[in-house]
Amino acid sequence: MKAFVASVEDVFREASARWTLLAYFALSSLFILIFAFAVNLDIVDGALAGAKLFGRSVEFRGGSVDLDRLVLGFESGFSAFLYLVGTFLAVFATAHLVPRLQEKGTVDLYLSRPVGRVPLLLSRYAAGLLLSASNLLYLIGSIWIIVIWKTKVAHPRFLLGGGVILFAIAALLAFAFLVGVVTSSTGVSIMATYGVFFFSALLAGHDRIAAALSKEWQAKAVNGLYWIFPKTAELGQAVVAFVSAGAAPQRLQQSLNVWPFATTAAFGAACLALASLLFRRKDF
Amino acid sequence: MASAISVSGLFKRYEARFGGISILALDDVSLQVEAGEIFGLLGPNGAGKTTAVKILLGLTHATAGEASLLGVPVGRPESRRRVGYLPEGHRFPGYLTARATLSVFGRMSGMSSEAIRSRTEELLARLRLSDWADVRVKKFSKGMVQRLGLAAALVHDPEVLLLDEPTDGVDPVGRREIRDLLREEAARGRAILLNSHLLSEIEQTCDRVAILRKGRIVRAGRIEDLTRREARYRMAVEPVDEPLLEAFRATGAAVERVNGHLLLSVRDLAHVNLLVDRLRAEGRSLKELSPDKSSLEDVFVDLVRSGGETGEPEKVN
Numbered sequence: 001m002k003a004f005v006a007s008v009e010d011v012f013r014e015a016s017a018r019w020t021l022l023a024y025f026a027l028s029s030l031f032i033l034i035f036a037f038a039v040n041l042d043i044v045d046g047a048l049a050g051a052k053l054f055g056r057s058v059e060f061r062g063g064s065v066d067l068d069r070l071v072l073g074f075e076s077g078f079s080a081f082l083y084l085v086g087t088f089l090a091v092f093a094t095a096h097l098v099p100r101l102q103e104k105g106t107v108d109l110y111l112s113r114p115v116g117r118v119p120l121l122l123s124r125y126a127a128g129l130l131l132s133a134s135n136l137l138y139l140i141g142s143i144w145i146i147v148i149w150k151t152k153v154a155h156p157r158f159l160l161g162g163g164v165i166l167f168a169i170a171a172l173l174a175f176a177f178l179v180g181v182v183t184s185s186t187g188v189s190i191m192a193t194y195g196v197f198f199f200s201a202l203l204a205g206h207d208r209i210a211a212a213l214s215k216e217w218q219a220k221a222v223n224g225l226y227w228i229f230p231k232t233a234e235l236g237q238a239v240v241a242f243v244s245a246g247a248a249p250q251r252l253q254q255s256l257n258v259w260p261f262a263t264t265a266a267f268g269a270a271c272l273a274l275a276s277l278l279f280r281r282k283d284f
Numbered sequence: 285m286a287s288a289i290s291v292s293g294l295f296k297r298y299e300a301r302f303g304g305i306s307i308l309a310l311d312d313v314s315l316q317v318e319a320g321e322i323f324g325l326l327g328p329n330g331a332g333k334t335t336a337v338k339i340l341l342g343l344t345h346a347t348a349g350e351a352s353l354l355g356v357p358v359g360r361p362e363s364r365r366r367v368g369y370l371p372e373g374h375r376f377p378g379y380l381t382a383r384a385t386l387s388v389f390g391r392m393s394g395m396s397s398e399a400i401r402s403r404t405e406e407l408l409a410r411l412r413l414s415d416w417a418d419v420r421v422k423k424f425s426k427g428m429v430q431r432l433g434l435a436a437a438l439v440h441d442p443e444v445l446l447l448d449e450p451t452d453g454v455d456p457v458g459r460r461e462i463r464d465l466l467r468e469e470a471a472r473g474r475a476i477l478l479n480s481h482l483l484s485e486i487e488q489t490c491d492r493v494a495i496l497r498k499g500r501i502v503r504a505g506r507i508e509d510l511t512r513r514e515a516r517y518r519m520a521v522e523p524v525d526e527p528l529l530e531a532f533r534a535t536g537a538a539v540e541r542v543n544g545h546l547l548l549s550v551r552d553l554a555h556v557n558l559l560v561d562r563l564r565a566e567g568r569s570l571k572e573l574s575p576d577k578s579s580l581e582d583v584f585v586d587l588v589r590s591g592g593e594t595g596e597p598e599k600v601n
Contacts, residue, residue, distance in 0.1 A: 006391035010377075017379030105375035109436070112341045112369035112446075113392040114361045283298075283344040 003115040004123045011097060011127030021131070024093040028139040031085060035143055039150050069247070071151050075158040076244035078143070083165050083236045086136050087197065090169040091176055093135070094128035095189040098180030098275075107284045118276045125177055125272065132169045136162045161243040167261065168235045171268030172197060175230075178275040181282070197232050204233035230267045231260035286355030288444050288475030289317035289340065294349035296335050296499075309335045311499040313349070317492075319443070322466060322476045324486040326580075327496030328588050333479045334372065336496070337446050340477075341369055353444055365394070368437035372448035372479075374429075378422030382413050382432050385421060386439050393440035400439070407435040410465065412458075426453035434462065438469075445469065445476045451485055463489050487511075487580040495587055502587055511577045517556055519546040520572035521563060531562050547576060 015021040101107060101124060110120060140162045148154045176193040183189070203209075206226035210219035237255035241248045296310040310332045317323040325333045338344040340351055342359045356363035376385050383404055390400035408414045411431040421429060430453050437445060450466075451459045466489055470476055480486050486493060487507055494504035503510060521528065524546065532539050535558055538549040550556050556573075563570055 002394055003392045006388055010388055013384075014377060014379065017377070103375065105371060105373045106377075108338075108341075108343060108369070108371035109374055109376065109389070110392070111343050112364060112367070112371070113389065114365040114394060115392055116361045281345070284338065 007123035008127040032142045071153040079243040086165045090132035095176045096186040097124045099186045102184045117280045164239045171230045171264045174268040174271035178271040181275045200229040201233040230264040234260035287316040291351045295347045297347045322490045324490035324493035325479045331496040332499040366443040368442035368445045370433045370437040370447045383417045389436045390439045448479045483581045516576035517548045518576045
């Protein structure tokens with residue numbers, strides 16, 4: 001356990017020393033600043049001032065909208081953007097963890113200690129997730145606080161939606177680790193993981209794609225791939241549906257079921273298990 | 285009681301991928317290193333030295349054979365608990381200070397914070413790094429990084445040390461200090477396996493050596509035994525002339541003149557004494573007489589050349 005914790009700490013120390021942590025949080029801070037600037041625009045201030053004068057409704061597109069609902073709508077929409085930004089930043093900031101460990105002259109130093117290979121790999125995975133979680137908390141937490149400060153409306157679901165984003169990151173990071181173990185390349189890990197993200201999103205329309213294909217085996221292959229790959233599109237919709245607390249359209253609400261989560265978890269677990277197996281068997 | 289390092293019938297074949305050539309890196313290697321012994325592993329580039337050490341540490345998997353450290357089969361993390369390793373070309377994180385480096389690797393070896401603190405001070409002082417304790421490793425010279433590597437290998441007070449080119453990049457004073465340190469560790473009962481190209485270093489430090497060529501141990505033993513040449517003596521006489529040489533040859537000795545010395549090949553010690561008697565009878569003065577020893581380098585070069593130009597591993601289709 002001591003070695004596991006030491007390895008996790010080492011990742012954080014490395015991240016801060018190599019500017020990764022700083023760049024990661026600086027980019028998040030930039031989003032937060034842009035958001036803070038946007039909510040301080042006169043138009044927003046005016047609408048909110050009106051809401052304070054005339055109860056809890058705001059003039060919006062010629063009609064009157066309840067402030068609570070307006071904030072909920074904004075937060076659920078913005079959570080989709082945060083899902084994209086959060087996962088992309090997380091993959092970018094953590095994909096180097098395995099390739100750098102496997103560098104000649106470095107891997108010898110770590111593996112010559114009385115630490116199993118699998119615990120060493122898992123400690124870096126845990127460190128990557130912790131790093132991502134802390135950044136997500138900073139990013140989403142800051143926006144949540146700004147919204148509360150401006151509107152006095154607090155929706156804990158917006159904050160908790162970060163859990164779904166972290167779940168998607170966990171699956172993608174497992175895939176990045178698998179690619180890292182096989183190729184020892186940070187660049188390939190990042191590109192392959194982004195590739196999986198987009199390819200999986202494309203597969204969300206597997207029904208329509210399969211219907212357009214002329215051969216049955218091709219249709220079966222597309223449907224099979226859909227079930228194998230993580231459900232990046234559905235998870236994005238699930239974040240929105242979760243944050244909106246039932247106010248989102250029915251199409252999005254359907255994503256909030258067990259299958260996208262179960263199949264994505266299976267994909268992540270399989271990637272991590274395969275990465276562990278290959279890392280254990282690898283000659284350095 | 286189990287040997288500190290035990291290797292028996294070790295084979296390692298790097299399998300070919302995509303139709304390439306597979307390489308037999310280790311071919312039936314067996315060796316034992318006992319506590320308190322410094323053992324040198326020699327060989328030309330690609331002879332299999334580093335592969336052997338990596339198998340001992342579980343960094344590489346053996347194709348066949350057995351190896352253990354302090355009686356624990358290699359591959360289990362437990363086998364590395366009491367082992368210190370200094371790899372060749374190690375890359376300690378440049379962002380860590382010397383103190384933090386020892387702390388990270390001490391903790392990874394399961395040490396308590398208190399034990400790490402006291403051991404760190406001791407080792408930094410012993411390796412002349414105390415003034416650099418809180419400086420980042422990226423500012424260190426090559427020799428300093430090497431000394432830090434040795435400190436990291438020793439931080440958990442291991443019973444077995446596996447060192448790959450430990451004096452690489454270290455100045456002569458530092459080399460002497462490292463040699464002394466290794467001698468001290470051996471005197472404390474530590475088993476040390478030294479992997480080096482610097483044969484003079486090995487000769488001055490090791491008790492026994494094994495020479496690897498193409499993955500096979502072609503010679504092993506104590507350095508005195510490997511470097512001794514049977515029944516050859518070096519003699520300095522004054523004056524040397526042809527009648528004296530003829531008198532020596534008449535006894536059956538082979539005589540060569542080399543750099544002002546006579547190199548004598550004789551049957552045995554009695555034969556040497558006979559030559560000394562002849563010398564005196566001829567009224568010559570004996571200035572020096574010593575057994576002729578070859579250097580470890582001579583032995584090494586002879587062995588490597590006898591097996592072909594290089595000691596690189598066999599390629600197997």
